[in-house]
Amino acid sequence: MHGVTTEVTLVVVVGILIIGAVATIANRIGVAAPLLLVVLGGAISLLPVTPQIEVPPEVFLTIILPPLLYTAALKVPAVDFRRNLRVIGYLSVILVAVSAVAVALVVQSIWPIVGFAGALALGAVVAPPDAVAATALGKRLGLPPRVVTILEGEGLINDATALVLLSTAVAAITRAGNSDVEAAPLVADFAIAVVVALVVGAAVGYATVRIRQYASDRAIDTAISLATPFLSFLAAEALQGSGIVAVVISGLVIGNRSQMRIRATRRAQEAATWGTFSVIVENGVFLTMGMQLPAVIEAVDAGERHLAGVVLVGLLLCLLLLIVRFASMPPLLLWLRAHAKRRRRDQQRLAQRLEQLGEGSKRAGKLQRLHDQRGHDIIALDDQKLGWRDMLAIGWAGMRGVVTVAAVQTLPADTPMRAELVLAAFVVAIVTLLVQGGSLAWLVKALHLTHDRTERRRQELDELLGETIEAGIDAMQREADLQGIDEALVEAAGERMRSRRAWAAHVAEVDPDDATTDVAQIARLRHLAVDAERFWLDQVRRTGRFDSSTVSVVQRIIDREEIGLQADEDEH
Template sequence: MHDVATEVTLVVVVGILLIGAVATIANRIGVAAPLLLVLLGAVIALVPGSPEIVVPPEVFLTIILPPLLYTAALRVPAVDFRRNLRVIGYLSVVLVALSALAVALVLQSIWPVIGFAAALALGAVVAPPDAVAATALGKRLGLPPRVVTILEGEGLLNDATALVLLTTAVAAIERPGSSEVEGAALVGDFALAVVVALAVGLVVGYATVLIRQLAGDRAIDTAISIATPFVSFLAAESLRGSGIVAVVVTGLVIGNRSQIRIRATRRAQESATWSTFSVIVENGVFLTMGMQLPAVITAVDEGERHLAGVVAVGLLLCAVLLAVRLAALPPLLAWLRHHAGRVQRGHARLAERLDSVDTSTKRGARLRYAHIVRGHDITALRDQRLGWRDTLAIGWAGMRGVVTVAAVQTLPADTPMRAELVLAAFVVAIVTLLVQGGTLSFLVRALGVGKNASDRRRAELESLVGEAIDAGIEAMRREAEVNGIDEMIVEVASERMLARRDWAAHVAEVDPDDPSTDVAQISRLRHVAIEAERVWLDRVRRTGRFDSSTVAVAQRIIDREEIGLQADEDEH
């Protein structure tokens, strides 16, 4: 027992070190880290005496996927997600279902022996793109914020559609004497799973923010943060909901509510924790895939079909997936343009209603707020209107990744031609990462997508930060008037907000426990100003007046100010 534990610990430690080293090398040479890790894993598996890695399928679905999706959801602005919900829903539900069906039909025509259920299972496995690599590269290349948000949202929700399809197909495979998939049951299961997941995700999200807001200890806060995605996932699954959707909703709630409810130091710590976990786990999946690849190839070679034929099928599926994705985007673009006209007409009708409503009443205030929000939505969507270049970039960014690699290993052992299906899924993941992932940067540069976005964001940021500072200074002035704080101290605190200065020597000379010192009063005023800035920024974020990427930068600036203030107080 001790030897087994030692071996497992050694494998994990070596794996983490290899992941860190390969990720560093990949960044320097400009190659996708997953591809290098697959190659390294295959080489390790061929070394005599290397350990055989067998990961139970449940580990992928209950331990790996929830935190990965939760981490991604924390970074998605809720306003942008809401504005693009139609696009995200089309890509993550309609397109995934069409892709899975297309793959199933092609696969069954090539390998009739596997049956439609097994073919649909593989279709569900390869249908959802993993947008993590695409969005990371997109941000680096300066893709428009709307395109990045669409890719992030698609990558979060399409897994739920794929896993519901996969679960239904696997149930048909395991059903004695039947391999048929019932369409009505599939739609009903999906609807129930989504509704339950939405409810669970919202409850867990809001409850977690409240609990973490009241938690006084940083260690407890971190423990709650780590447990949150698993609590949301297990609660939804126990109620027959989609754990994946629940985790995404929880992440969206916490990611957007915590910016005003949870201290910046704790949010910074949470971000670092989950980023590290995400890098290790996601890359670990590809390393494990590489280590399993030789065994899968051997199983295929020993079967009735040749290895080259299975690889060719995998390449054909790549072409099918890309063709379906590109074909589905022009109708989406036409639909969005039609919908934009309807939204503008609705906004005009709402303006007419406001003329006959007393805006001082609650109902009038709600209508006025809705009118303001809708106006900002229309402006933002008009400024970031999707064109054919944007949709082509979205279409080409459909790389398959962790979900495909993990989900295919959940196929039952008695699935017809299981080894061939697993290898075909591996081929799809590797080829799409290599071809589409490797050429996306060239395509984006050739299309010139997002070339002028930086100037606009810079101007927005300057305006946003200026207004936030004005709100903070005004709050300090009101606080000073109420508490009789000298005007000169207000001016000093204002100067520190405009340009942080080095005053450590002065701070060191005063008594940190004396609340009457100028240092203590300035610290108090700065806390008031930061809180006012956070409240104001949250109001701006919810109305959608500024671009979410600009708001995020302003939020980081305010967070750094708060973290610096907390560091000053902790030091003295």
């Protein structure tokens, strides 16, 4: 037992070191780290001293995927997600379902022995693109923010859709060897799983934010953060819901609610923790894939199918997925343009209703807020209107990644032609990462998609930062009037806050050397101002009046101010 434990520990430690080294090298030479890790993992597996790696399927489903999706969900702005919900839903639900069925039909026609359930399981595995690499590259290349948001949102929800389909197909496989999937139970199971997951995910998310708001210790806060995705997953699964959907919803709720209720220092610590976890686990999946690849190839060779035939099926699926994805883009673009016209007409009708109601009534106040929100949405979406070039980029950014690699290994051991299905999924992941991922940067540059909005962003930042700072100064003034604090101290603190407009990126420091009572009062006033600024920014964020990236910049500035103040208090 001791020897096995030591061996496993050694493998994990060496794996982490390899991942760190390969990630560093990949960044320097401009090659995708997953591809290098697959190649290196295959080479390592051929060494005589390398132990055979067998990861139980439940490890991928319950330990690896939930925190990866949770980490991604924490970063998605709710306003942008809401504005692009139609596009995200189209790509992540309809397109994934169509892609999975298309793959299932092709695979069943080529390998009838697999049955429709097994073919649908493979379709669910290869249907969802992994947008992590696409969004990271898109941000570096300056892709339009709306395109990046769509890819981020798609990468979250499509994984959930695909894994619900996969679990349904796997259930059909394991039911007394039944390989048939009936449409009506499939739809019903899918609907129930999603509804339960929405409720559980939202409940866990709101409860977690409340609990962490009052957690008195950083270690406890970190422990709660680490437990959240697993708690959300297990609770939803226990209630016959989709654990993956619940995890995504919890991440969205916490990521957007925590900015108001959880200290900036703890959110920064949480981001660092999950960032490290994601890099290690996501790249570790590809390293494990490379180490398992020779065994999968050997199992295919030992069967009735030739290795070359299985690889050709994988290449055919790559082409099929690409065709289905591109074919879905024109209807999406036409639908969005038609909806934009309806949105403007609805906004005009809403304005007419406001005129009829007049001012002062409660109903008019609600309609006015809705009118303002829709107006901001229309301005933002018109400013980032999608065209055929954007659709080409979205269509090409359909690389398969860690979810495909991890999910295919959850297929039951008694699945017909399991080795062939696993290898086909591996081929899809490798080829799409190599071909589409390797050429996405070239395509973006060829389409001239990068938008230079520097001047507008600078103006937005100055305007939003000015409004937010004034909200904090007003709060300080009210507190000073109530408590009889010297007006000169309020003015000193206010001037220091206003100066952030000139050097916003370097705002977080306070003077740590002066511990007099006056400085303590200023620090308390500034704490009050930060709370007021966060409250104001949260209200502005909900209206969608400013671009989410602009809001995020101001949020970081406020966070740095809070972190600096907290560091001062800890030091003294």
